[in-house]
Amino acid sequence: MTVVEAHRPNVVIVVADDMGYGDLGLFNDGRSSTPHLNAIAAEGVCLAQHYSGSPVCAPSRAALLTGRYPHRTGAIDTLQGRGLDRIALSETTIADLFRSAGYRTGLVGKWHNGALDPRFHPNARGFEEFVGFCGGGSDYYDYALDIDGVEVEGDRRYLTDVFTEHADAFVRRHADEPFFLVVAYNAPHFPMQAPEEIVQRYTDAGETLGAALTYAMVEVMDAGIGRIDATLHELGLADDTIVLFTSDNGPYLGEVLGVSLDRFNYGWRGAKHYVFEGGIRVPAIVRWPGRVEPGRIEESMVHFTDWLPTLAAAAGIDVPKALDLDGSDVGGVLAGEESDVVEQRFWQCNRYAPRIEGNAAMRDGDWKLVRPSIDSLMKVTDGDRLVDKALNFRGQDAIKEVDRSPLPEFDPGDPPAPLLFDLETDPFEQNDLAASEPDRVLAMSAALEEWFASVEADRAGNVDDRLL
Numbered sequence: 001m002t003v004v005e006a007h008r009p010n011v012v013i014v015v016a017d018d019m020g021y022g023d024l025g026l027f028n029d030g031r032s033s034t035p036h037l038n039a040i041a042a043e044g045v046c047l048a049q050h051y052s053g054s055p056v057c058a059p060s061r062a063a064l065l066t067g068r069y070p071h072r073t074g075a076i077d078t079l080q081g082r083g084l085d086r087i088a089l090s091e092t093t094i095a096d097l098f099r100s101a102g103y104r105t106g107l108v109g110k111w112h113n114g115a116l117d118p119r120f121h122p123n124a125r126g127f128e129e130f131v132g133f134c135g136g137g138s139d140y141y142d143y144a145l146d147i148d149g150v151e152v153e154g155d156r157r158y159l160t161d162v163f164t165e166h167a168d169a170f171v172r173r174h175a176d177e178p179f180f181l182v183v184a185y186n187a188p189h190f191p192m193q194a195p196e197e198i199v200q201r202y203t204d205a206g207e208t209l210g211a212a213l214t215y216a217m218v219e220v221m222d223a224g225i226g227r228i229d230a231t232l233h234e235l236g237l238a239d240d241t242i243v244l245f246t247s248d249n250g251p252y253l254g255e256v257l258g259v260s261l262d263r264f265n266y267g268w269r270g271a272k273h274y275v276f277e278g279g280i281r282v283p284a285i286v287r288w289p290g291r292v293e294p295g296r297i298e299e300s301m302v303h304f305t306d307w308l309p310t311l312a313a314a315a316g317i318d319v320p321k322a323l324d325l326d327g328s329d330v331g332g333v334l335a336g337e338e339s340d341v342v343e344q345r346f347w348q349c350n351r352y353a354p355r356i357e358g359n360a361a362m363r364d365g366d367w368k369l370v371r372p373s374i375d376s377l378m379k380v381t382d383g384d385r386l387v388d389k390a391l392n393f394r395g396q397d398a399i400k401e402v403d404r405s406p407l408p409e410f411d412p413g414d415p416p417a418p419l420l421f422d423l424e425t426d427p428f429e430q431n432d433l434a435a436s437e438p439d440r441v442l443a444m445s446a447a448l449e450e451w452f453a454s455v456e457a458d459r460a461g462n463v464d465d466r467l468l
Contacts, residue, residue, distance in 0.1 A: 007316065008102075008103075008178040008315055008316060009178075009240050009241060009242050009288075009314060009315060010178055010179050010180070010181075010237060010240060010241040010242070011098070011103075011179075011180045011181070011241070011242045011244075011311050011314075011315065012171075012181045012183065012228065012232075012241055012242070012243050012244070013064075013181070013182045013183070013244045013246075013307070013311075014182075014183045014184075014185070014225055014228075014243070014244070014245045014246075015061070015064070015109075015110075015182065015183070015184045015185070015246060015247065015248055016185055016187060016188070016218075016221060016245075016246070016247040016248070017057065017110060017184070017185060017186045017187060017188065017189035017247070017248055018057075018188060018189045018190075018247070018248070018249065018250070018251050018252050018272055019187075019188055019218060019247040019251060019282075019283070020247070020250045020251035020265045020266065020268070020271070020278065020282070020283075021265065021266035021268065021281070021282070021283055022251070022263060022264035022265040022266045023188065023214060023215065023218050023251060023263075024037060024218075024283050025037070025038055026038050026041055026046070026283075027266055027283070028264055028266070031207070031211075031215065031264065032202075032214075032215035032218050032219060033215070033219045033222070034218060034219065034222040035222065035226070036222045036223065036225050036226030036229060037222050037225060037245060037285060039226075040225070040229065040243060040245065040285055040287050041285045041295075042294060042295050043287050043289075043294045043295075044243070044285055044286050044287030044288060044292050044294060044295075044296075045285070045286050045287075045288075045292045045293065045296045045297070045298050045334055045336075046283075046284070046285050046296070046297050046298070047283075047284040047285075047286070047297075047298050047300075047302050048297055048298065048299050049281065049299060049300065049301045049302065050246065050281065050282060050283065050284035050301075050302045050303075051280050051281055051282070051301065051302070051303045051304065051345060051347075052064075052246075052247070052248060052249045052250075052280050052281075052282045052304050053069065053070050053303070053304035053305060053347075054070050054249065054280070054347060054349050055249050055250060055270075055272055055273050055274055055275055055279030055280050055347070055349050055359075056077070056078050056249055056272065056273055056349055057078050057085075057112055057136060057248050057249060058070075058075050058077065058078045058080075058084075058085035058112045058113055058136070059071075059075045059076055059077070059078075059349065060248045060249050060304060061075070061112060061113055061184075061248055062074075062075035062087050062091075062113055063303075063304040063305050063326075064094075064248075064304045064305075064307055064308075065087065065093045065094055065095070065113065065125075065308070066087065066091050066092065066093055066094070066305075066308065066323075067094070067305045067306075067307070067308030067309055067319075067323065067325040067326065067327045068091070068305060068323075068324070068325060068326050068327075069305065069326050069346065069455050071348070071354055071452075071455035071456060071458070071459050072091075072326075072455050072458040072459060072462070073087045073088055073091050073459075073462070074086055074087060074088040074091075074459055074462055075087050075113055076353070076354055076459070077351055077352060078112070078136050078388070079351075079352075079380070079384055079387075079388055080112070080114075080115045080116065080134075080135050080136060080388060080391055080402075081116075081384060081387035081388050081391055081399065081402060081403055082352075082384060082402060082403050082407070083114075083116075083117075083402035083403075083404075084352070085112055085113055085114065085115070085136070086113060086114040086117075086120050087113045087114060087120070087125065088462040089119060089120070090462055091462070092320075092323055093125050093126045094126070094180075094307070094308045094311065094312070095107070095122075095125060095126025095127045095180065095182075096125065096126035097126070097308070097312055097317055097319065098126070098180035098312075098315065098317065099126050099127075099128060099180075101315065101316075101317045102178065103178045103179055103180045103315070104128060104129075104174040104177055104178070104179040104180070105126055105127050105128045105129070105179070105180045105181075106127060106128065106129040106130070106167075106170045106174075106179065106180070106181045106182070107122045107127040107129070107130045107131075107132065107181075107182045107184065108130075108131050108132055108163050108166045108167045108170065108181070108182070108183050108184065109131075109132045109133075109163050109182075109183055109184035109185050109186060110132055110133060110136075110137075110138075110184040110185070110186045110189075111130070111132060111133065111134045111135075111184070112134070112135060112136045113125070114134065115134040115135050115391060116391075116399065116400065116401060116402055117401075117402070118149065121134065121149060122134070123148055123149055127182075129148065129170060130146065130147070130148055130149075131145055131146070131147050131148075131163070131166040132145065132146060132163065132184065133145070133146055133186075134146055135388070135391045135392045136388065136391075136392050137186065137189055137190070137191075137392035137393070138159060138186055138392060138393070139159075139191060139193070139393055140158055140159040140160065140186075140191065140193040140194075141154075141156050141157075141158065141159070141193065142154070142156065143159055145162070158194075158195065158220065159186070160185055160186075160187050160217070160220045160221050160224055161220065161224065163183065163185055163224065164183075164223075164224030164225075164227055164228065167181065167183045167224075167228050168227055168228055168231050171228065171231050171232065171235070171237070172231060172235070175235045175237060178315075180315075183224075183225075183228065185221050185224070187217040187218060187220065187221040188213075188214045188217035188218050188221075188251075189252075190252065190256045190257075190261075191256075191257075192210065192213040192214070192217070192256060192257075192259060192261070193213070193217075194213055194216035194217045194219075194220060195216065195220065198216035198219055198220065199212045199213055199216045200212075201216075202215050202216060207263075208260065208262075208263070209259055209260075210256075210259045210260045210261040210262065210263060211261075211263040211264075213259070214251075214261065214263060225245065229243070238289070239289045239290070240289070241289075242286070242287070242288045242311065242314060243285075243286070243287040243288075244284070244285070244286050244307065244311075245283070245284065245285045245286075246282055246283060246284040246285075246304075247282040247283060248282070249272050249279060249280065249282065250265070250268070250270070250271050250272050250278045250279040250280065250281070250282060251263070251265055251271055251272060251278075252271060252272045252273075253265065253271040253272070253278075254271075265278050267428050268281060268427075268428060268429075269428055269429040269430070270429075273349070273359075273373075273378065274359060274373055275347045275348070275349065275359055275360060275361035275370060275371075275373075276361075276370065276429055277423075277427065277428070277429055280347055280361075284302065286334055288314070288334060288335075291314075291331070291334070291335050292334050292335055292336075293335070293336055296336060298333060298334065298336070300330070300333045300339075300341050301341055301342075301343075301345065301363065302330050302333065302341070303326075303327060303342070303345050304327075305325065305326045305327030306327035306328055306329070306330045306342075307327065308325065308327060309325055309327050309328055309329045310327075310328075310329050310330050310331050310334070313329045313331055314331060327342075328340075328341070328342055343363075343364060343365050344362060344363065344364050344447065345362065345363045346360075346361070346362045346448060346451045346452075346455075347360065347361045347362070348360040348361075348452060350373070350374070350377040350378055351377065351378055351379060351380050352407045352408060352409075353407055353409075354452070354456060354459075355374075355377050355412060356371070356448070356449060356452040357371065357374060357377070357412045357415040358371055358372065358373050358374035358377050358412060358415055358416070359371065359372070359373035359374070359377070359378070360448060360452070361448075362444055362447060362448045362451070363423070364444055364447070366422055366423050366424040367420065367421070367422060367423070367440065367444065368420070368421045368422075368423050368429070369418055369419070369420055369441065369444040369445065369448060370418065370419040370420075370421070370429070371415065371416070371418050371419075371448075372416045372418075372419065374412045374413065374415060374416070376410040376411055376412060376413065377410055377412055379408075379410055381408055384403070384408075387399060387403065417434065418434055418441055418445060419432045419434055420432060420433045420434040420437055420440065420441055420444070421433065
């Protein structure tokens with residue numbers, strides 16, 4: 001790996017949790033208050049066709065961190081009690097690259113790519129500094145923080161604000177040296193908790209309780225992003241810092257503890273867990289002074305796997321070819337220049353072990369093939385659900401090791417027929433064209449199967465102590 005010393009911009013990546021297009025004030029006619037994100041969008045580029053690596057958290061984050069499809073990395077599900085959220089030890093993360101290039105690297109917030117084993121801890125995966133939690137969720141008031149591997153009891157301040165403080169401190173601490181910082185807020189992931197006065201403002205405006213809680217959580221996060229951005233400006237770093245904001249996957253829609261989280265999702269079909277646009281098309285805003293024209297909307301397709309090669313190139317870091325990335329450098333796309341983009345992208349997600357029969361999709365240009373989900377393959381046993389709930393919400397001391405018992409198996413039955421959409425004319429996936437385009441369905445199905453065989457072969461060959 002080589003590093004070009006002439007220009008080494010700082011990088012700040014902010015990742016929201018389960019935040020959809022419709023949760024951003026920019027796209028919901030101001031139903032939620034996100035003035036700081038709106039301002040950053042006005043100073044940068046907003047990506048209209050930006051895709052996460054998966055419709056669920058851990059696999060999606062693995063794609064962002066490695067530049068590779070999540071199946072290849074071993075992170076195939078969210079179940080940390082099973083070890084299925086882990087990025088294989090043989091994988092190289094974006095933090096590994098930046099740290100080895102002389103950057104100070106930090107992660108504040110949610111990890112969810114390996115718990116219960118220090119080898120999978122953020123400090124062992126390229127992040128020199130870590131403050132947050134390693135599992136998939138946390139209470140916003142009753143929590144403990146993992147600070148570089150040491151558990152520290154929380155002080156019951158709102159967790160989003162605490163994460164902001166630690167991110168702000170990281171920037172101040174490393175203002176005189178190049179830094180790479182990921183701020184992984186867990187907002188607006190459940191449990192749905194937010195300051196009452198902000199929630200009340202939204203319910204008074206006519207929002208349902210679920211929407212009000214979500215928008216309040218997003219508003220506090222937006223204020224935190226504004227504070228970090230203000231520090232970048234105060235320290236004279238804003239003009240030399242690339243800022244990326246995105247979400248790990250689409251919003252959870254449905255009922256949680258008696259509260260419906262159904263709300264505006266920009267019209268996209270589907271939501272978290274599913275490979276329709278509502279589960280995988282996520283907001284992305286990039287401010288890159290001197291490179292990105294302010295206020296521009298980019299229509300090209302960009303994927304989570306593209307960020308590692310793009311940001312590494314921006315920092316002058318040569319990525320070893322041996323990493324075999326699935327993403328590509330889209331710096332030219334962000335700048336509005338003529339640039340090749342990958343036309344084919346793939347997704348697949350179910351519980352426990354990947355099955356290509358259901359909840360799989362591919363894009364080939366404007367065409368999108370969807371294999372709808374199969375209910376039996378989306379099930380989690382009550383035992384595994386309870387274990388992960390304990391891990392997420394202060395039960396870590398009771399569980400020390402991953403469950404290595406055989407994974408449950410569910411009969412997929414007869415898979416549903418694939419669906420085909422032309423996203424140029426039908427971005428909301430309402431008009432199935434499979435019957436009128438049988439040759440295209442066959443060709444895209446074959447490409448999807450070929451991709452699946454490739455990523456599953458990599459997963460099987462990625463042998464270490466994570467669970468296969």
